[in-house]
Amino acid sequence: MLRAAAGQLSQVIRGxxxxxxxxxxxxxxxxxxxxxxDAEFDARYEAYFNRNEIDGWEARKAMxxxxxxxxxPEPKIVIAGLKACRRLNDYAxxxxxxxxxxxxxxxxxxxxxxxxxxxxxxxxxxLGIETPExxxxxxxxxxLKSVYEL
Amino acid sequence: xxxxxxxxALRHQPAASKTSLIVRAAHSGSVNPHLAEKLEKxxxxxxxxxxxxxxxxxxxxxxxxxxxIRFKENTPDVLALRAKEKEDWKKLxxxxxxxxxxxxxxxxxxxxxxxxxxxxxxxxxxxxxxxxAIYISLWMAAYIxxxxxxxxxxxxxxxxxKRMLTLEVNPIHGxxxxxxxxxxxxxx
Numbered sequence: 001m002l003r004a005a006a007g008q009l010s011q012v013i014r015g016x017x018x019x020x021x022x023x024x025x026x027x028x029x030x031x032x033x034x035x036x037x038d039a040e041f042d043a044r045y046e047a048y049f050n051r052n053e054i055d056g057w058e059a060r061k062a063m064x065x066x067x068x069x070x071x072x073p074e075p076k077i078v079i080a081g082l083k084a085c086r087r088l089n090d091y092a093x094x095x096x097x098x099x100x101x102x103x104x105x106x107x108x109x110x111x112x113x114x115x116x117x118x119x120x121x122x123x124x125x126x127l128g129i130e131t132p133e134x135x136x137x138x139x140x141x142x143x144l145k146s147v148y149e150l
Numbered sequence: 151x152x153x154x155x156x157x158x159a160l161r162h163q164p165a166a167s168k169t170s171l172i173v174r175a176a177h178s179g180s181v182n183p184h185l186a187e188k189l190e191k192x193x194x195x196x197x198x199x200x201x202x203x204x205x206x207x208x209x210x211x212x213x214x215x216x217x218x219i220r221f222k223e224n225t226p227d228v229l230a231l232r233a234k235e236k237e238d239w240k241k242l243x244x245x246x247x248x249x250x251x252x253x254x255x256x257x258x259x260x261x262x263x264x265x266x267x268x269x270x271x272x273x274x275x276x277x278x279x280x281x282x283a284i285y286i287s288l289w290m291a292a293y294i295x296x297x298x299x300x301x302x303x304x305x306x307x308x309x310x311x312k313r314m315l316t317l318e319v320n321p322i323h324g325x326x327x328x329x330x331x332x333x334x335x336x337x338x
Contacts, residue, residue, distance in 0.1 A: 060199030060216035068213055089236045091247055092254035093216070099259040100215040128239035135248060137258040144257060 042074045049080035052087070059084045059093065067100040072112055075119035082120065086127050099132050193223045198254075210255070210262040222253045 048054070048062055063081060066073050078101055085094035105112040117131055124131065132138055188206050197206050201218030208217045222228055231250055234242060300306060318326045330337045
């Protein structure tokens with residue numbers, strides 16, 4: 001009797017949750033365990049920025065994504081991003097990208113950032129891009145008026 | 151109820167028709183008024199990206215450095231700079247490069263991360279509230295509360311202690327356990 005009742009109950013539970021939805025949860029859980037290696041990750045983003053038909057929307061999305069991650073992108077990704085900015089004719093985006101990279105160095109900016117500049121220097125010279133320091137953007141330049149005083 | 155039915159229906163639609171439903175909803179004039187207001191304020195600024203939630207708004211945030219729209223509208227001088235930007239960037243002067251940056255973005259990282267000093271105001275306000283609370287409690291003690299009960303003076307407290315010892319209060323681990331009843335003094 002008990003077993004019969006338990007069988008009924010499991011049928012009811014399965015019916016109310018829906019087998020497909022339980023399967024979907026499993027799929028989501030599994031997908032969170034990425035098997036991508038660091039090298040594959042770098043290659044993926046480099047190839048993404050190197051696409052000729054990349055547009056401003058895609059470049060900005062990838063940059064926002066990368067700068068939101070707990071990492072500093074490899075110099076080759078940064079270079080690919082700068083070249084994408086050149087193809088998109090967006091100098092401001094290139095500077096913002098570099099500023100974001102510098103910001104993502106966090107407390108290790110003194111060790112990582114000089115290395116990064118050294119690695120990307122040939123590209124900067126080739127494309128005519130200044131580092132944020134060369135534009136004076138390592139220090140605040142303009143003050144913002146308080147919105148309560150406008 | 152209707153919206154719940156709609157949600158249920160949507161959940162069982164394949165992804166493609168879900169998108170077309172949303173597009174159709176947008177075309178039938180039921181654009182989210184919140185979004186419509188944003189689009190109205192946009193002016194002729196370029197919408198250049200996704201931003202952080204897909205809305206056409208500008209904000210300087212270090213975690214999403216590329217907002218969905220450019221900061222400045224497309225005024226003739228900005229458009230002239232944009233035309234020049236299409237050529238070799240080495241031909242641009244530093245001033246022009248900075249102007250291009252400020253046309254796309256409001257604040258640099260150094261500016262948005264610079265401390266505002268606002269914590270001083272908050273600390274000051276908090277201390278003012280603390281001081282007021284102390285003065286209010288002093289004033290309450292002086293003018294509102296009754297005086298302390300008579301049993302608070304030393305004589306009454308001693309009498310109370312004596313009575314507790316006589317009653318042998320807490321004789322195992324507590325008060326009376328420490329009292330030497332034979333010698334009439336506290337145990338050493």
